[in-house]
Amino acid sequence: MNIVLATILVCAAAYPASNPEAIARVHAGEQKTAYASWWGFDPNDATAALQAALDSGATKVIVADMKTPWVVRPIRLADDQELVLEPGVVLLAKRDEFRDSDDSLLSASGRKNVRITGPGATLRMWREDYDRPPYQKAEWRHGINIRSCTGVRITGLTIAESGGDGIYLGVSQKGVTNTDVEIRDVVCDRNYRQGISVISAKNLLIVNTILRATSGTAPMAGIDFEPNHSDEVLVNCVMRDCLVEGNAGDGFLFALHNLAYDSIPISVRIENCRSVGDRNGFRLNTGNGGPRTCMPGSIDVIDCRFEGSEQAGLAISNKPVEGCRVRFERCRIVNAAQNQPKVAPIQFSTSTESTLNLGGVEFAEVTITDSQDRRPVGYGDRAGGLKLTGLSGTLTVERQGQRTSYPLDQKTLDAWFPFQAFKQFPPFDMSTLRWESMRPPSVPPAGWSCPVRQRGPSEFLVSGASRPRNGGEQDHDAIAFTLGLKRVGKSVTPESPVAVVTPAGERHSLPKMSGEGEKSYTFQTEQPGPYRIVCEPGNSTVQVVSCNRPVGLYAERAPLHLLGAAGDVYFCVPAGVTEFAIRVSGGGEGESVKAAVYDAAGEKVAEQDNIDGHQFLLRRPPTAGAEIWRLQLGKPSQGVIEDYYVQLQGIPPLLATQPNALPQIAAPPR
Numbered sequence: 001m002n003i004v005l006a007t008i009l010v011c012a013a014a015y016p017a018s019n020p021e022a023i024a025r026v027h028a029g030e031q032k033t034a035y036a037s038w039w040g041f042d043p044n045d046a047t048a049a050l051q052a053a054l055d056s057g058a059t060k061v062i063v064a065d066m067k068t069p070w071v072v073r074p075i076r077l078a079d080d081q082e083l084v085l086e087p088g089v090v091l092l093a094k095r096d097e098f099r100d101s102d103d104s105l106l107s108a109s110g111r112k113n114v115r116i117t118g119p120g121a122t123l124r125m126w127r128e129d130y131d132r133p134p135y136q137k138a139e140w141r142h143g144i145n146i147r148s149c150t151g152v153r154i155t156g157l158t159i160a161e162s163g164g165d166g167i168y169l170g171v172s173q174k175g176v177t178n179t180d181v182e183i184r185d186v187v188c189d190r191n192y193r194q195g196i197s198v199i200s201a202k203n204l205l206i207v208n209t210i211l212r213a214t215s216g217t218a219p220m221a222g223i224d225f226e227p228n229h230s231d232e233v234l235v236n237c238v239m240r241d242c243l244v245e246g247n248a249g250d251g252f253l254f255a256l257h258n259l260a261y262d263s264i265p266i267s268v269r270i271e272n273c274r275s276v277g278d279r280n281g282f283r284l285n286t287g288n289g290g291p292r293t294c295m296p297g298s299i300d301v302i303d304c305r306f307e308g309s310e311q312a313g314l315a316i317s318n319k320p321v322e323g324c325r326v327r328f329e330r331c332r333i334v335n336a337a338q339n340q341p342k343v344a345p346i347q348f349s350t351s352t353e354s355t356l357n358l359g360g361v362e363f364a365e366v367t368i369t370d371s372q373d374r375r376p377v378g379y380g381d382r383a384g385g386l387k388l389t390g391l392s393g394t395l396t397v398e399r400q401g402q403r404t405s406y407p408l409d410q411k412t413l414d415a416w417f418p419f420q421a422f423k424q425f426p427p428f429d430m431s432t433l434r435w436e437s438m439r440p441p442s443v444p445p446a447g448w449s450c451p452v453r454q455r456g457p458s459e460f461l462v463s464g465a466s467r468p469r470n471g472g473e474q475d476h477d478a479i480a481f482t483l484g485l486k487r488v489g490k491s492v493t494p495e496s497p498v499a500v501v502t503p504a505g506e507r508h509s510l511p512k513m514s515g516e517g518e519k520s521y522t523f524q525t526e527q528p529g530p531y532r533i534v535c536e537p538g539n540s541t542v543q544v545v546s547c548n549r550p551v552g553l554y555a556e557r558a559p560l561h562l563l564g565a566a567g568d569v570y571f572c573v574p575a576g577v578t579e580f581a582i583r584v585s586g587g588g589e590g591e592s593v594k595a596a597v598y599d600a601a602g603e604k605v606a607e608q609d610n611i612d613g614h615q616f617l618l619r620r621p622p623t624a625g626a627e628i629w630r631l632q633l634g635k636p637s638q639g640v641i642e643d644y645y646v647q648l649q650g651i652p653p654l655l656a657t658q659p660n661a662l663p664q665i666a667a668p669p670r
Contacts, residue, residue: 015041034058047073077108087120101138104145109172112150119156130163139193147172150179158187165194192216196223200232206239220249234266242273250283251275259295266297274305280315281306288354294323307334312347320356321390329364344378352558354383359390369398384559384647387420419613425649452565453541460533461554463663481547482520485513494540503529552656559647569655575625580650582616587643592636600627610636
């Protein structure tokens with residue numbers, strides 16, 4: 001016998017042949033338990049055998065340990081069936097397959113009574129393959145993809161290196177949520193997007209499960225509760241005795257911004273769980289664009305520990321006082337943000353789109369262990385003028401053997417955050433102004449650019465006023481401008497959608513900016529009045545390098561987010577305005593700014609150094625007409641000038657780098 005033939009015979013003997021008699025008994029309903037190997041086993045591609053076993057009608061399908069992986073393409077699960085993976089089994093995604101963006105290892109859509117049992121077994125994919133050509137970048141190649149199913153139980157598995165989530169609980173049929181789902185004794189390890197994503201679930205129980213080392217594409221959380229639509233639900237969802245550790249994103253993430261006031265009330269309970277070494281131990285983000293965005297329900301976090309997070313132990317964004325109740329009971333925050341002393345162990349924040357005061361959170365017997373000398377609670381108000389209120393309970397801080405307790409009443413919050421006492425101004429009504437016609441010079445002055453870098457959502461205001469020709473006709477000129485896009489730090493390649501909004505509110509999209517550099521645009525004006533140039537550079541910065549019209553920084557409601565800007569900027573105070581304010585805030589983590597205000601006569605009327613949060617409250621005589629004032633921004637004597645925020649209150653929210661670049665604003669005719 002030659003060596004080649006002997007090798008073939010040995011390999012053939014290593015794996016069982018197909019068993020037609022047993023298969024016939026299964027198809028006849030005489031055999032309820034089936035082995036997938038009865039349909040044969042091909043170590044190079046076992047998809048056909050396993051899928052045939054699952055489609056056979058057996059109530060239990062057993063995958064035996066062949067001492068080599070079951071290499072498969074995407075597999076579909078069946079109703080009323082238990083898939084049992086014996087200890088040592090590796091269900092391995094076939095390489096160079098899973099090309100579709102949502103190809104998952106195991107999938108069930110609209111199924112009932114689906115059980116996957118596998119203590120000691122592993123589902124494994126090839127995360128690094130899916131993150132590079134020839135694969136199209138995607139985040140939905142999940143280990144187990146469950147959508148609109150009822151009666152699901154997943155037990156004992158390790159799910160590793162998927163191209164999306166370890167387990168995804170989503171929706172395939174609108175209005176049909178996953179119901180009665182149990183995940184127990186599972187390990188989700190090194191997955192690409194999330195350990196587990198919960199999009200919609202009712203009666204969900206996750207017990208004794210480990211979610212670790214998620215990395216690849218945002219959010220990269222251990223577990224993410226994130227409905228995609230307001231009619232999706234999170235009802236009676238419980239996590240108990242789980243460990244979430246070493247994820248590039250947050251440990252426990254609640255991204256609930258898509259829920260609204262008329263959503264089904266959520267009810268989520270996290271008990272005796274731990275987050276270790278995640279970005280934020282726990283992060284909650286909700287809608288905050290008015291009363292209709294206040295979602296109902298409750299989140300209870302009981303006997304949990306948040307340890308060694310890179311940033312905050314608890315981070316709560318945009319959570320209005322109204323709506324969902326949030327309660328932390330007997331929880332511990334240990335050594336959060338040790339390398340970021342300006343970040344508090346518990347951090348609240350608003351976004352530029354927030355309109356409602358933050359709060360509605362209870363802390364019952366919560367303890368913070370912290371070596372840094374800092375407040376236990378931080379608050380970053382990017383919206384400008386929103387209060388942190390409606391907190392209750394007590395925080396106990398342990399530091400260097402000393403214990404200090406802080407009651408979370410309004411007196412304590414106002415003492416921690418003095419800017420909450422700032423005077424409130426309603427947004428300036430720009431419709432009360434008219435924009436005077438003007439003829440630009442043949443060569444615009446250098447100041448008719450706006451070299452100040454704005455970060456994040458950015459707008460610029462350009463006068464689109466038409467000018468009269470001889471004979472009384474109107475000449476509608478084009479706005480010609482050049483934008484500059486620049487990344488911040490080592491962030492990804494910057495890009496920014498660009499649009500122009502007319503005085504009548506019509507939005508016109510322009511070609512997107514992609515990559516650092518400059519891009520020129522021309523837009524034909526057909527209406528008198530102000531035009532807005534709207535940019536969305538993400539974490540990068542954008543500026544107007546040149547423009548053939550007066551142009552200024554504009555932020556109708558939120559503060560202007562500036563980066564590293566030092567020098568003079570100018571603003572206009574319309575006739576009839578007697579009191580107004582300028583709010584200046586540092587960017588946190590040692591970032592602050594120095595500012596001084598000069599009136600129309602050039603006299604300094606206010607100054608403040610090392611600004612973390614300050615309001616310049618300014619007054620002038622009621623007889624004063626329209627004036628141009630100046631704001632001087634500079635390096636603080638302590639810290640650095642990087643990110644900071646400026647908000648004009650009670651006056652048009654418009655800054656320009658030269659006084660003659662301010663559009664000629666006049667009061668409306670009486």
